[in-house]
Amino acid sequence: MIEDPPLLTINRRFERPDPALVAKLKGAQVGHIVDVLGGLGALSPAIKPVAGAPPAMWPLCGPALTCACKPGDHLALIGALAESKPGDVIVVAADGYLGTAVAGDLMMGIAKNRGLAGLITDGAVRDVDGILHVGLPTFCAGISPNSPAKTGPGTVGLTVTLGGIAINAGDVVIGDRNGVVVVERAQLAEVVAGLERVRALEDKMEKAVAGGLKFSDRWHTYLDPTRIRYLD
Numbered sequence: 001m002i003e004d005p006p007l008l009t010i011n012r013r014f015e016r017p018d019p020a021l022v023a024k025l026k027g028a029q030v031g032h033i034v035d036v037l038g039g040l041g042a043l044s045p046a047i048k049p050v051a052g053a054p055p056a057m058w059p060l061c062g063p064a065l066t067c068a069c070k071p072g073d074h075l076a077l078i079g080a081l082a083e084s085k086p087g088d089v090i091v092v093a094a095d096g097y098l099g100t101a102v103a104g105d106l107m108m109g110i111a112k113n114r115g116l117a118g119l120i121t122d123g124a125v126r127d128v129d130g131i132l133h134v135g136l137p138t139f140c141a142g143i144s145p146n147s148p149a150k151t152g153p154g155t156v157g158l159t160v161t162l163g164g165i166a167i168n169a170g171d172v173v174i175g176d177r178n179g180v181v182v183v184e185r186a187q188l189a190e191v192v193a194g195l196e197r198v199r200a201l202e203d204k205m206e207k208a209v210a211g212g213l214k215f216s217d218r219w220h221t222y223l224d225p226t227r228i229r230y231l232d
Contacts, residue, residue, distance in 0.1 A: 005153055006152075006153065007075060007151070007152035007153055007154070008075060008076060008079045008152055008153065008154055008155065008156060009153075009154075009155045009156070009158065010079055010083060010155070010156040010157055011155075011156065011157030011158050011169065012083065012157060013157075014157050014168070014169035014170045015170050015185065016063045016085070016088075016170050017063050017170060017171075017172055017185045017188050018188070018189075019087070021188045021189055021192050022061065022062060022063060022087075022172055022188070024192045024195070025061050025172060025174055025183070025188075025191070025192065025195070026059070026061045027059060027061075028061070028174060028195060029176060029178075030042065030174060030175065030176045030178045030179055030180065030181045031178060032195060032198045032199060032202065033174055033181045033183065033191060033195065034181050035198045035202075036191050036194040036195055036197075036198050037181070037183070037187075037191065041165070041181045041182055041183070042165075042179050042180065042181045042182075043120075043122075043162065043163030043164065043165055043179060043180045043181070043182070044122070044141070044163035044164050045179055046122070046141045046142075046163070047120065047121075047122060047139050047140065047141050047162075047163045047179060047180055048139060048140075048177070048179060049137065049138065049139055049175070049177055050125060050128060050131055050132070050138045050139070050140055050143070051128060051143060052128060052132055053132065053137075053138070054132070055177075056135065057132070057135060057136070057137050057138070058137070058175070058176050058177040059137065059175070059176055060089060060117060060118045060120070060137040060139065060173065060174065060175035060176070060180070061089075061117065061172070061173070061174045061175070062087050062088055062089040062116075062117035062118065062172070062173065063087065063088055063089065063169075063170055063171070063172055063173075063185075064088075064089055064091045064120075064167050064168070064169060064170065064171045064172070064173050064182070065080050065083065065084055065085075065088040065089065065090050065091065065156075065157065065169060066080075066091045066093070066155075066156070066157060066158060066159065066160045066167055066168065066169045067079065067080040067090065067091070067092055067093070067154060067155065067156045067157075067160070068092075068093045068154055068155045068158070068160045069092060069093065069094050069095075069102060069123070069148070069154050070095070070152070070153065070154060071094060071095050071097035071099070071100075072097060072099060072100045072148055072149055073148050073149045073150065073151055073152065073154065074092070074102045074103065074148040074149075074150065075149075075150045075151060075152040075153075075154050076092075076152070076154025076155060076156055077090065077092050077102055077103060077107070077154075078150065079154065079156045080092075080156045080157075081107075081110065081111065081114065083156055083157065084111075084114055084116055085115075086114065086115030086116065087115065087116070087117050088116050088117065089116065089117045089118050089119065089120060089173050090111065090116060090118075090119045090120070091119075091120045091121070091160065091162060091167055091173060092119065092120070092121035092122075092123060092162075093121075093122060093160035093161065093162040093167075094121055094122055094123030094124075095122070095123075096122045096123070096141065097123055097124075098123060098124045098141060098142040098144055099124075099144060099146060100123075100124065100144055100146040100147060100148045100149075101123070101124045101125050101126035101127075101143075101144050101145070101146060101147065101148060102121050102123045102124065102125065102148055103119060103121070103125050103126075103138075104125065104126040104127035104130065104131070105126075105127035105129075105130025105131045105133065105134055106127070106130070108125075108130075108131050108134045108136050108138060109130075109134045109136075111136055112134055112135070112136045116136065117136075117137065118136055118137030118138060118139070118175070119136070119137075119138050119139070119140075120139040120140075120162070120173060120175065120180055121139070121140050121141070121162075122140075122141050122162045122163050123140065123141060123142070124140060124141065124142040124143055124144040125138060125140045125143060125144075126143065126144060126145050126146070126147070127145075128143060137175065139175055139180055157169045163180070165182050167182050168184070168185070170185045171183060171184050171185050172185065172188055
Protein backbone atom coordinates (compact mmCIF):
# COMPACT_ATOMS: atom_id res chain seq x y z
CA MET A 1 0.00 0.00 0.00
CA ILE A 2 1.14 3.54 -0.69
CA GLU A 3 0.00 4.69 2.77
CA ASP A 4 -0.11 2.76 6.01
CA PRO A 5 -3.69 2.05 7.09
CA PRO A 6 -4.84 3.31 10.52
CA LEU A 7 -4.11 1.01 13.42
CA LEU A 8 -7.62 1.59 14.78
CA THR A 9 -10.89 2.85 13.36
CA ILE A 10 -13.09 4.17 16.16
CA ASN A 11 -16.75 5.10 15.83
CA ARG A 12 -17.85 7.47 18.59
CA ARG A 13 -21.21 8.35 17.06
CA PHE A 14 -23.26 5.31 18.04
CA GLU A 15 -26.22 5.76 20.38
CA ARG A 16 -26.42 3.94 23.69
CA PRO A 17 -29.85 2.65 24.78
CA ASP A 18 -32.12 4.15 27.44
CA PRO A 19 -30.57 3.15 30.80
CA ALA A 20 -34.03 2.75 32.34
CA LEU A 21 -34.96 0.12 29.74
CA VAL A 22 -31.63 -1.67 30.14
CA ALA A 23 -32.22 -1.82 33.89
CA LYS A 24 -35.48 -3.69 33.31
CA LEU A 25 -33.54 -6.55 31.70
CA LYS A 26 -31.03 -6.95 34.51
CA GLY A 27 -31.44 -10.32 36.13
CA ALA A 28 -33.64 -11.62 33.32
CA GLN A 29 -33.14 -15.23 32.25
CA VAL A 30 -31.54 -15.51 28.85
CA GLY A 31 -34.07 -18.19 27.87
CA HIS A 32 -36.98 -15.85 28.61
CA ILE A 33 -35.52 -13.12 26.40
CA VAL A 34 -34.92 -15.61 23.61
CA ASP A 35 -38.59 -16.62 23.88
CA VAL A 36 -39.63 -12.98 23.53
CA LEU A 37 -37.45 -12.76 20.42
CA GLY A 38 -39.20 -15.75 18.87
CA GLY A 39 -36.73 -18.46 19.83
CA LEU A 40 -33.47 -17.05 18.44
CA GLY A 41 -30.88 -14.42 19.32
CA ALA A 42 -28.37 -16.30 21.48
CA LEU A 43 -24.68 -16.46 20.71
CA SER A 44 -22.84 -19.71 20.02
CA PRO A 45 -23.03 -22.10 23.00
CA ALA A 46 -19.22 -22.07 23.08
CA ILE A 47 -19.39 -18.62 24.70
CA LYS A 48 -20.05 -19.09 28.42
CA PRO A 49 -18.94 -17.64 31.77
CA VAL A 50 -15.23 -18.21 32.30
CA ALA A 51 -14.48 -21.62 33.82
CA GLY A 52 -14.99 -21.68 37.57
CA ALA A 53 -17.03 -18.48 37.67
CA PRO A 54 -19.23 -18.35 40.79
CA PRO A 55 -22.95 -17.52 40.53
CA ALA A 56 -22.21 -13.85 41.22
CA MET A 57 -20.34 -13.70 37.89
CA TRP A 58 -23.08 -15.29 35.78
CA PRO A 59 -25.52 -12.36 35.35
CA LEU A 60 -24.50 -9.83 32.73
CA CYS A 61 -26.46 -6.97 31.19
CA GLY A 62 -25.53 -3.75 29.46
CA PRO A 63 -25.07 -1.88 26.20
CA ALA A 64 -22.51 -3.41 23.87
CA LEU A 65 -19.33 -1.51 23.15
CA THR A 66 -18.06 -3.52 20.21
CA CYS A 67 -14.51 -4.02 19.06
CA ALA A 68 -12.89 -6.27 16.47
CA CYS A 69 -9.38 -7.62 16.99
CA LYS A 70 -7.39 -9.53 14.44
CA PRO A 71 -6.39 -13.00 15.65
CA GLY A 72 -3.61 -12.84 18.22
CA ASP A 73 -4.02 -9.09 18.83
CA HIS A 74 -5.97 -6.92 21.28
CA LEU A 75 -5.16 -3.32 20.38
CA ALA A 76 -8.86 -2.74 19.59
CA LEU A 77 -9.79 -3.83 23.13
CA ILE A 78 -7.42 -1.20 24.52
CA GLY A 79 -9.13 1.33 22.28
CA ALA A 80 -12.54 0.18 23.49
CA LEU A 81 -11.49 0.60 27.12
CA ALA A 82 -10.45 4.17 26.35
CA GLU A 83 -13.90 4.88 24.84
CA SER A 84 -15.93 2.98 27.45
CA LYS A 85 -18.52 4.39 29.82
CA PRO A 86 -19.78 2.93 33.10
CA GLY A 87 -22.27 0.14 32.52
CA ASP A 88 -20.91 -0.85 29.10
CA VAL A 89 -20.20 -4.45 28.18
CA ILE A 90 -17.17 -4.71 25.93
CA VAL A 91 -17.81 -7.21 23.14
CA VAL A 92 -14.55 -8.44 21.61
CA ALA A 93 -14.77 -10.17 18.25
CA ALA A 94 -11.56 -12.16 17.82
CA ASP A 95 -12.64 -14.25 14.83
CA GLY A 96 -12.94 -17.22 17.17
CA TYR A 97 -9.17 -17.39 17.63
CA LEU A 98 -8.14 -19.28 20.78
CA GLY A 99 -4.37 -19.34 20.34
CA THR A 100 -3.83 -16.25 22.50
CA ALA A 101 -5.92 -14.50 25.12
CA VAL A 102 -7.55 -11.15 24.43
CA ALA A 103 -7.72 -10.18 28.12
CA GLY A 104 -6.41 -11.19 31.52
CA ASP A 105 -6.95 -10.31 35.15
CA LEU A 106 -5.22 -6.92 35.02
CA MET A 107 -7.28 -5.76 32.07
CA MET A 108 -10.45 -7.03 33.74
CA GLY A 109 -9.45 -5.19 36.90
CA ILE A 110 -9.12 -1.97 34.91
CA ALA A 111 -12.51 -2.65 33.31
CA LYS A 112 -14.02 -3.02 36.77
CA ASN A 113 -12.36 0.18 37.94
CA ARG A 114 -13.94 1.98 34.99
CA GLY A 115 -17.39 0.76 36.05
CA LEU A 116 -17.95 -1.62 33.16
CA ALA A 117 -20.53 -4.39 33.43
CA GLY A 118 -18.41 -7.14 31.88
CA LEU A 119 -16.73 -8.55 28.79
CA ILE A 120 -17.80 -11.00 26.10
CA THR A 121 -15.48 -12.54 23.53
CA ASP A 122 -15.45 -15.40 21.05
CA GLY A 123 -11.75 -15.65 21.84
CA ALA A 124 -9.83 -16.73 24.93
CA VAL A 125 -8.89 -15.13 28.24
CA ARG A 126 -6.04 -15.83 30.66
CA ASP A 127 -5.16 -15.53 34.37
CA VAL A 128 -8.39 -17.20 35.40
CA ASP A 129 -7.74 -17.11 39.15
CA GLY A 130 -7.14 -13.39 38.94
CA ILE A 131 -10.27 -12.83 36.83
CA LEU A 132 -12.31 -14.72 39.41
CA HIS A 133 -10.82 -12.51 42.12
CA VAL A 134 -11.78 -9.38 40.16
CA GLY A 135 -15.32 -10.74 39.95
CA LEU A 136 -16.40 -8.93 36.79
CA PRO A 137 -18.60 -11.11 34.52
CA THR A 138 -16.37 -12.52 31.80
CA PHE A 139 -17.79 -14.63 28.97
CA CYS A 140 -15.39 -16.36 26.60
CA ALA A 141 -14.92 -19.35 24.31
CA GLY A 142 -11.74 -20.65 25.90
CA ILE A 143 -8.64 -20.11 28.02
CA SER A 144 -5.07 -19.62 26.83
CA PRO A 145 -2.04 -18.34 28.76
CA ASN A 146 -0.52 -16.93 25.57
CA SER A 147 -0.29 -13.14 25.39
CA PRO A 148 -1.69 -11.07 22.51
CA ALA A 149 0.13 -8.45 20.44
CA LYS A 150 -0.87 -4.79 20.30
CA THR A 151 -0.24 -3.98 16.66
CA GLY A 152 -3.73 -3.79 15.15
CA PRO A 153 -5.48 -3.18 12.93
CA GLY A 154 -8.87 -3.19 14.59
CA THR A 155 -12.14 -1.36 15.01
CA VAL A 156 -14.15 0.06 17.91
CA GLY A 157 -17.85 0.93 17.86
CA LEU A 158 -18.62 -0.73 14.54
CA THR A 159 -20.75 -3.79 13.79
CA VAL A 160 -19.06 -7.10 14.61
CA THR A 161 -20.06 -10.71 14.09
CA LEU A 162 -19.53 -12.87 17.15
CA GLY A 163 -20.92 -16.26 18.00
CA GLY A 164 -22.97 -16.28 14.81
CA ILE A 165 -24.77 -13.01 15.57
CA ALA A 166 -24.19 -9.50 14.20
CA ILE A 167 -23.86 -7.07 17.11
CA ASN A 168 -24.01 -3.30 16.80
CA ALA A 169 -22.56 -0.89 19.30
CA GLY A 170 -25.52 0.15 21.46
CA ASP A 171 -27.34 -3.17 21.26
CA VAL A 172 -28.00 -4.76 24.64
CA VAL A 173 -26.29 -8.01 25.64
CA ILE A 174 -27.69 -10.16 28.45
CA GLY A 175 -25.92 -13.19 29.86
CA ASP A 176 -26.28 -15.91 32.46
CA ARG A 177 -24.83 -19.38 32.92
CA ASN A 178 -26.81 -20.57 29.87
CA GLY A 179 -25.12 -18.14 27.48
CA VAL A 180 -25.61 -14.71 25.96
CA VAL A 181 -28.48 -13.17 24.00
CA VAL A 182 -28.43 -9.96 21.96
CA VAL A 183 -31.29 -7.45 21.84
CA GLU A 184 -31.08 -4.84 19.11
CA ARG A 185 -31.38 -1.32 20.48
CA ALA A 186 -34.43 -0.68 18.28
CA GLN A 187 -36.19 -3.72 19.78
CA LEU A 188 -35.42 -2.94 23.40
CA ALA A 189 -38.75 -1.43 24.44
CA GLU A 190 -40.66 -4.24 22.71
CA VAL A 191 -38.58 -6.90 24.43
CA VAL A 192 -39.02 -5.29 27.84
CA ALA A 193 -42.78 -5.24 27.30
CA GLY A 194 -42.86 -8.87 26.18
CA LEU A 195 -40.69 -10.12 29.02
CA GLU A 196 -43.42 -9.87 31.65
CA ARG A 197 -45.79 -11.89 29.48
CA VAL A 198 -43.22 -14.64 29.00
CA ARG A 199 -42.40 -14.67 32.70
CA ALA A 200 -46.08 -15.04 33.57
CA LEU A 201 -46.53 -17.94 31.15
CA GLU A 202 -43.38 -19.62 32.44
CA ASP A 203 -44.51 -19.22 36.03
CA LYS A 204 -47.90 -20.75 35.23
CA MET A 205 -46.24 -23.73 33.52
CA GLU A 206 -43.74 -24.24 36.35
CA LYS A 207 -46.56 -24.41 38.88
CA ALA A 208 -48.43 -26.90 36.71
CA VAL A 209 -45.35 -29.13 36.38
CA ALA A 210 -44.70 -28.93 40.11
CA GLY A 211 -48.34 -29.95 40.61
CA GLY A 212 -47.88 -33.14 38.60
CA LEU A 213 -48.57 -32.14 34.98
CA LYS A 214 -47.69 -35.07 32.69
CA PHE A 215 -48.33 -33.51 29.28
CA SER A 216 -49.15 -30.01 28.07
CA ASP A 217 -52.52 -29.57 26.38
CA ARG A 218 -50.83 -27.23 23.91
CA TRP A 219 -48.56 -30.03 22.72
CA HIS A 220 -51.56 -31.99 21.46
CA THR A 221 -51.95 -29.40 18.70
CA TYR A 222 -48.59 -30.52 17.30
CA LEU A 223 -49.60 -34.17 17.25
CA ASP A 224 -52.32 -34.08 14.62
CA PRO A 225 -53.24 -37.77 14.12
CA THR A 226 -53.88 -37.12 10.41
CA ARG A 227 -50.19 -36.17 10.02
CA ILE A 228 -48.69 -39.04 11.99
CA ARG A 229 -48.09 -42.64 10.95
CA TYR A 230 -47.95 -45.05 13.85
CA LEU A 231 -46.11 -48.35 13.37
CA ASP A 232 -48.22 -50.53 15.67
